[in-house]
Amino acid sequence: MTDGTPVPADTFRSMMAGFPTGVTVVTALDGTRPWGMTCTALCAVAVDPAILLVSLRTVGPTVHAVLGRKAFTVNFLHAHARQTARLFAGGAPDRFDHIRWETTDGCCGPHLPHDAHTIADCRVVRADEVGDHVVVYGExxxxxxxxxDTPLLYGLREYASWPVQK
Known part of the structure; x- marks a missing residue:
């Protein structure tokens, strides 16, 4: 039995490092300015209607653009997009100057077609602040x-490729 005290952040991070997951870049537009961040905290919530959730830091411009526009794009990165994952995990304000991206009519945020194997546009249907993150639900x-290529994975604080079956 524990005393009910939450574990320290570094203990939690270490635990989650042992849970490999796919890698995405969540993007949104603030007017015409693009914003985005690497996100591994994503899951399917429902199939009908199709709802995803992403967990975004409460500080930073990406979450503000997502909530302000009430829309976002999830770029599911492929195995050759490790540099893009690292770029969007850092705080460089000019990150979009270093990659190819595009927007089209009806898109919810910048698309990264050279780095993604799948791109999903979503409209925000709910957002809940939880700790130092905002959980955003998108239809x-x-x-x-x-x-x-195959999906990019992240676990044990390393990027990896999905193993190819022969």
Whole structure:
């Protein structure tokens, strides 16, 4: 039995490092300015209607753009997009100057077609502040599948590729 005290942040991070997950870059527009961040905290909530949730830091411009526009894009990164994952995990304000991206009519945020195997546009249906993050629920309104590589994974504080079955 524990005393009910939450574990320290570094203990929690260490625990979660042992839980490999896919890697995405969540993007949104603030007017015409693009924002985005690497996100591994994503899951499917419902199939009908199709709802995803992403967990975004409460500080930083990406979550403010997502909530302000009430829309976002999830770029599911492929195995050759490790540099993009690292770029968007850092705080560089000019990160979009270092990659190829595009917006099209009806998109909810910048698309990263050279780095993603799938892109999903979502409209915000709910947001809940939890600790130092905002859990954002998005209804998927379009899916774009791209010719691409296997998914990029993150675990044990390393990026890896999905193993190819032969």
């Amino acid at each position: 998927v309104i379009s899916v774009r599948r791209l010719e691409g």
